[in-house]
Each structure stands twice: as C-alpha cells, then as structure tokens.
Amino acid sequence: MEKYIVKCDIHDVSVLKYIEALESSHITGKPLWYAILEKVGKRKQTHSLVEQAIKKVTYDSTPESFQNKRWFPILKVIGKRYMTYKICAEAVSHNGFNLRFVPKEYLTKEICMLALLDNGGCLSYVPEDMRTYDLCDMAVTHDVYYGNAIENVPPSIIK
Numbered sequence: 001m002e003k004y005i006v007k008c009d010i011h012d013v014s015v016l017k018y019i020e021a022l023e024s025s026h027i028t029g030k031p032l033w034y035a036i037l038e039k040v041g042k043r044k045q046t047h048s049l050v051e052q053a054i055k056k057v058t059y060d061s062t063p064e065s066f067q068n069k070r071w072f073p074i075l076k077v078i079g080k081r082y083m084t085y086k087i088c089a090e091a092v093s094h095n096g097f098n099l100r101f102v103p104k105e106y107l108t109k110e111i112c113m114l115a116l117l118d119n120g121g122c123l124s125y126v127p128e129d130m131r132t133y134d135l136c137d138m139a140v141t142h143d144v145y146y147g148n149a150i151e152n153v154p155p156s157i158i159k
Helices: 015-028 032-040 047-056 063-071 085-094 096-101 109-118 120-125 133-141
Strands: none
Touching: 032 047, 047 085, 063 096, 085 096, 085 109, 096 109, 096 120, 109 120, 109 133, 120 133
C-alpha cells in the first residue's frame, strides 16, 4: 500500500508531518510548533514555516509552561539560514531561554533586554562583557521564577 504525502498551504508542512508532530507533542509534552520544526528538520524548513512557528509558539504563566520554555526554546530547532535579527528578537521576547541560541552577530543589548524582560533568570546567557548595571537591574527585577539572576551579576556592579 502506497503512502501519499499531501502538500498543503498550512504552514508549508505536509499533512503527514503535521500529524506526526501533533502526536509527538502530545506524547512528549513538547510545544506543538517546536515539535513541528523538529519533525520537519532544519534542512527542510521554509522561511514561512519558521515565521509561523515564531508567531504561533505560545507559553502561559503555568509552571508546566515555564518548564516548556526552559527545555524547548524554539530557536534550538530553527535552521541557521532562517536566523535573522527579527526572528531572534521575537523569539527571545516570548521566551528568554532562546537567548542561548541567538547567533553572536545578533547578540545585542536590545536582544538581551528583550530576553531579560521575559525572564531575568536568563542573565546567565548574557555575555559577561554586556552585563551592565541596567541589564543586571532589569534581570534581578524580572527574575520571577528562581531568583538566581543575582548570582550572575558581576561583583563590580553589586558594590
């Protein structure tokens, strides 16, 4: 019996891949858009699929959602050729844990600020030479989960 993979306009993903990703997300607990990008693979992703994923991946304020943010940052499964400043900025604003996957050329003070506004605990992913008083203050103020941002503030700023 032959399998048919039907291409559809919905997110540039074949129906079969979409269904596999949907099943995978329910079984593994991964956010759906993370599972879709992971299932499609970095080489077969398209620009419109990546943009959809960045716009659609959502997290709420539940502890389970926080764990999903920590373990499944969307930039981890996006192909490098689709990493743009805009994509990285949007991703870190929804999930600060994406900061560790931002390419060096896009790692700016603004990107770091967006990540820290979402989760101050991500200060550990900010390069040490970028940890200014303002960024560290923002991190400590927005560290609502574990309260560990203070541990990553340089001693010279704490004085």
